[in-house]
Structure formats: C-alpha cells, structure tokens
Amino acid sequence: MAVILCALPAALAGCKASGNDSPGAASQPPFTSAVASAPSQTADDAPPPEKTGGFDGKRAFAHVAKQVSFGPRPSGSQALAHLQDYLQSELKSYGCSVETDSFGADTPVGRLSMKNILVKIPGDNPGIILLGTHYDTLLMDNFVGADDAGSSTAVMLELARLLCPQKGKYAVGIAFFDGEEAMKQWSATDSRYGSRQMAARLSTSGDIKKIRAFLLADIVGGRTAQFLRESSSTPALVDLIWNTSAKLGYSAIFLNESTSAQDDHDSFLKRGVSSVDVIGDFVNNGYWHTPQDSLDKISPKTLAITGHVFLESVKQLQSK
Numbered sequence: 001m002a003v004i005l006c007a008l009p010a011a012l013a014g015c016k017a018s019g020n021d022s023p024g025a026a027s028q029p030p031f032t033s034a035v036a037s038a039p040s041q042t043a044d045d046a047p048p049p050e051k052t053g054g055f056d057g058k059r060a061f062a063h064v065a066k067q068v069s070f071g072p073r074p075s076g077s078q079a080l081a082h083l084q085d086y087l088q089s090e091l092k093s094y095g096c097s098v099e100t101d102s103f104g105a106d107t108p109v110g111r112l113s114m115k116n117i118l119v120k121i122p123g124d125n126p127g128i129i130l131l132g133t134h135y136d137t138l139l140m141d142n143f144v145g146a147d148d149a150g151s152s153t154a155v156m157l158e159l160a161r162l163l164c165p166q167k168g169k170y171a172v173g174i175a176f177f178d179g180e181e182a183m184k185q186w187s188a189t190d191s192r193y194g195s196r197q198m199a200a201r202l203s204t205s206g207d208i209k210k211i212r213a214f215l216l217a218d219i220v221g222g223r224t225a226q227f228l229r230e231s232s233s234t235p236a237l238v239d240l241i242w243n244t245s246a247k248l249g250y251s252a253i254f255l256n257e258s259t260s261a262q263d264d265h266d267s268f269l270k271r272g273v274s275s276v277d278v279i280g281d282f283v284n285n286g287y288w289h290t291p292q293d294s295l296d297k298i299s300p301k302t303l304a305i306t307g308h309v310f311l312e313s314v315k316q317l318q319s320k
C-alpha cells in the first residue's frame with residue numbers, strides 16, 4: 001500500500017491521505033524512551049505559563065511524551081485503549097465532566113471498536129464553542145505520532161485543565177476523536193470515523209445547531225512548525241485565529257499563505273458548522289506520516305503558542 005501524498009503539488013498537497021505503508025527496516029525502535037530521547041530544549045523551551053494565558057507548555061510536552069510511551073496507537077489497538085484510560089483519568093483529575101461514545105466502525109481492515117471522548121463545560125446561554133483533536137495514530141509500523149496526533153491531543157488536555165473550572169457565556173466542548181486516520185487509503189468513507197460519528201449524533205440530538213464555532217487542532221507541536229490558512233475552513237474563523245495570533249506576536253509562525261487539508265473539520269463543515277482547522281504545514285515538515293514523527297520533533301514552545309492562541313480565541317468567541 002503506497003503512501004498517497006496528495007498527487008497534486010503544493011497548494012493542494014494538504015490532503016491527509018496515506019496508506020499503511022510499512023517502511024521496512026525501521027530506522028528507529030517503535031518507541032524510543034520518551035523522556036530520554038528528548039533533545040536539550042533551549043530555543044524550544046516553553047515560556048512561563050503566565051506569558052501564555054496560563055497554558056503550560058511543559059505540561060503539554062509531558063502529555064506528548066506519555067502518549068509516545070504507549071507506542072503506535074492506531075484505532076482498535078491496546079495502546080490506544082491505554083491512551084483512552086489516560087485521557088479519561090487526566091480529565092477527571094481536572095474536574096471535567098466527560099462523556100464517552102463507544103461505537104463500531106466498518107473499515108477496510110474490518111470492524112473496529114472506537115471511542116470518542118467529549119468534555120462538556122456548561123455555559124450561561126445557549127450555544128456551544130467546540131474544540132477538537134483526533135487522538136488515534138496512523139496504522140503504520142513504528143509510527144508513534146508525536147506530532148500527529150500527540151501534539152494536538154496534549155494541547156486539548158492542557159486546555160481542558162484550564163477551561164473545565166471556568167464557566168463562560170457559552171458552553172465549551174472539547175472533543176477527542178478516534179479514527180481520524182484512514183486504515184488503507186484516505187477517502188470519504190475511510191477516514192474521520194470519530195468526527196463523522198460525533199457530528200451525526202449531534203445532528204440527531206439537534207445540538208449541532210447550537211455550535212457557534214468548531215476549532216480543530218492537528219499537527220501543532222513541531223519545533224519548526226508553521227501554520228498556513230486552511231482554505232476549506234470558514235474564513236471568519238480563520239481570520240479570528242490569525243488576528244489573535246498576530247495580536248499575541250506569533251506572526252512568524254502563523255503565516256498568511258494558504259494550504260488545503262482534509263481533516264476532522266470536514267465532518268462539521270458538511271453539516272453547516274463554522275469550522276477552522278489549525279494545522280501545521282505537515283506537507284513540508286519532513287516527517288509527516290513517517291516513523292520520524294517522534295518526540296524529538298516536538299517543541300514545548302510551539303505547544304504553548306498553539307495553546308495560547310486557542311485560549312485567546314475562545315475568549316474572543318465567548319465575548320460575542
């Protein structure tokens with residue numbers, strides 16, 4: 001099964017499609033000791049939390065290391081079950097109210113058990129601000145997914161720690177999706193299993209109409225990360241994120257170029273929800289969907305910047 005990077009060049013190359021190509025003799029063990037393999041962090045040191053709205057980049061980095069220590073985490077695997085337990089116990093320790101949805105998904109490699117995890121933070125008025133990430137990793141030998149999707153999962157955990165004790169004008173949801181990755185080759189039916197499931201359930205309940213904005217994070221922790229405006233995202237939300245990042249002084253990382261990515265936001269866009277995908281330029285990061293997506297690629301500073309932008313953007317959405 002060949003890795004299918006989008007066949008089209010640069011502008012459209014954001015397509016998150018990949019097969020379960022095995023790289024053969026791995027250039028590194030399935031999971032290097034998370035902490036031991038971390039490079040000495042200097043330029044990548046997280047700023048003190050008070051400089052990033054309370055978001056603790058060191059804590060987020062430790063969450064990435066923890067995930068990587070479980071090894072490859074494709075949907076249905078024992079390693080992913082360990083991560084599900086970790087997510088739920090962390091979220092409970094922050095006092096978050098957590099809902100889970102276990103479901104079976106028919107995939108090209110058979111029926112797999114999957115589980116979405118949703119943090120629900122009440123608000124005073126009707127309306128929901130939804131944040132999200134996927135937490136499964138690509139089905140590939142020796143792939144530990146430090147950046148995809150360890151980084152965004154870590155950011156959402158740290159955001160939950162900060163947001164769960166707060167009560168705002170609107171409710172906030174933080175979704176951890178299973179099954180974003182394709183099992184064989186990215187298509188409308190082989191991808192986004194978890195977000196499609198959650199969007200369908202929210203449609204049935206009618207809650208999907210209450211979602212004022214969906215902010216998705218994916219591949220947000222790279223030491224050399226750059227974020228490009230994702231072209232299928234709702235323009236007003238892209239502007240919100242980019243204006244916020246400029247105001248916070250992160251214009252060197254949030255660039256004004258565009259890219260295109262197929263991702264979990266599509267499951268909500270298709271149902272009319274305003275959505276934005278905040279995604280690092282994975283096409284050019286040199287390790288996307290390869291076994292080189294390991295902990296040494298991750299910067300606590302980038303995690304903190306992403307977290308800060310999300311926190312401030314939620315604040316903006318709460319004031320509307």
Ligand SMILES: [Zn+2]
Pocket residue numbers: 016138148181289
């Ligand atoms: Zn991926």
